[in-house]
Amino acid sequence: MASLGKLARRGGLYTLLGGFAFFSAFPFYWMVIATFKRDHDLFSPLNNPFLFNEPPTLDHLRLLFTETHFAGYLTNTLVVGLAVVAITLATAVPAAYALARWARGWGETLGIGIFLTYLVPPTILFIPLSRFASYFGLQESLWSLILVYPTFTIPFCTWLLMGFFKTIPKDIEEQAMIDGLSRFEAMTKVVFPLAVSGILTVVVFSFTLSMHEFIYALTFISVSAKKTVSIGVPTELVRGDVFQWGPLMAGALIASIPVAVVYTFFLDRFVAGFTMGAVK
């Protein structure tokens, strides 16, 4: 009897989780189906939409890479992402270290102040920043994105790294200085290497957020060849008023899955970071 009850509870658990997984992942399953379905099959309302009624095809993928700017969107996304990672590291790593090390009272306050700027949303800033972009002649240029994206990566990453640096004991660098390293060398040669997992988190986070970003890209870039995937796929893969559903879904799928895999590994750390360590 007891084991029967246990079995029922197991079954209940799997049903529940299965239901949630279905809800969360179905749009992506739907992309997979559309990616490999023949147009004739895709656009027949009487066909069972969940199955392949005709043999699958690679036509949509071919079309996506040969007749659209999709490959260009991927390249632009990569360029912007890497540049944003570089700017974020160059500013957030030193700032976080200083805030964590020398800060008693004011450092903590300044740290929280920096974090709070993360809550000022792009939806308030994109109007004035669009004037910046046009004032400096950066409209239709990837530079506008490269310069603006750090506005959301720096505050968060500084906060996240501050937590990391606090866990590295001060004795280690004091010992290094006794051994003859200068203050600056103790920081760069001893402490930064120890914070490598935090720095890696920041790299992944900055890149992921840059790739997810939509509003600024939508506002600053309207030339097709300069778009990033997050705006290129939803706005460009439409011919006239007709959605190219096959290539569209293929593009969404290809751009989503790799970043989702990487992000999943780091998710817990990000969440611990932006709930300000309230969750551990």
Next chain:
Amino acid sequence: MTSPAVSPPSPETERAGILDREGTLAKLLIAPAVLYIVAMIGFPFVLAILYSLSSSTTGDPSLKIVGLRNFGAALSDPVFRIALRNTFLFTLLSQAIVIVLSRVLANALMKAFRGKWIVRFLIMLPWTAPISLGTIGWLWMYDSIFSPIDWVLRYLGALGSAAALFGPQTNLYWLGVPGLAIASVIIVNVWRILPLATVIQLGGLSSIPRDLIEAAEVDGATPWRRTLSITIPLTLPIVSIAFLFGIVFTFTDLVVVYVLTRGGPVHMTQVLSTWTFFKGIEGGDLAQGAAISLFMFPVLAVVAALILRMARRTEVV
């Protein structure tokens, strides 16, 4: 007794001199980040306020201050009022649903079971994949002719015949009917924030000391009682944090509405962020756009203050 050897300052340490003075070094290290934030967040924010008080357009971006006229104009615009209502409606409804679902889901994910990583990966997809691309998947699911939801309803006989539950038409037109379009947007908002709220709650649940629950079990507390007097009070701060962050992300989101409906049908799903975009960027009325976006600010300020308070409190505990 010899005095400790004092090495003469080598040229190397001389050069490193500035970097060895702790206060100076600290300031130098912090400066780039602070300057970036001041120039690219602080200054634009002030500029947004100035624009909202001016008559600037993209054609004539000079700042001529005209006072509070733009806010008055926004408030008397019926589309703005729909956008304001929708922003609150979408946020509160979706977050109420998310809190309940994420609680259930987090509880389930606390248990040990086979294939956990794949279940976790699938459940996190809406948050880990770029939101504009996930929403495109929904756009295709809400398609006016090829929606799989409609197909299932037709298959079950609930749609497309004279006696059907949802009527004789072959499709529901998810994004074409105001009520359904609003429901569609809320569903996608729930879908998007659920993973985030779940991860936050998982952190909260795993931080409850096991021995506390075991002690309660030994003392004969029923599961219901344990939930009521241990789990709920101990996780309330975490649930609040999840709720507040969900509000921040949903309240300011533009992507879901922009990709799904562009605010349609006839502005019935317009929200503050999309209306800011359509007025301020596509319409070129910078002043109006800035004024509309600033209506979000009071809510965000309150939420930020609450997040700070929650974080402080949990730190003390």
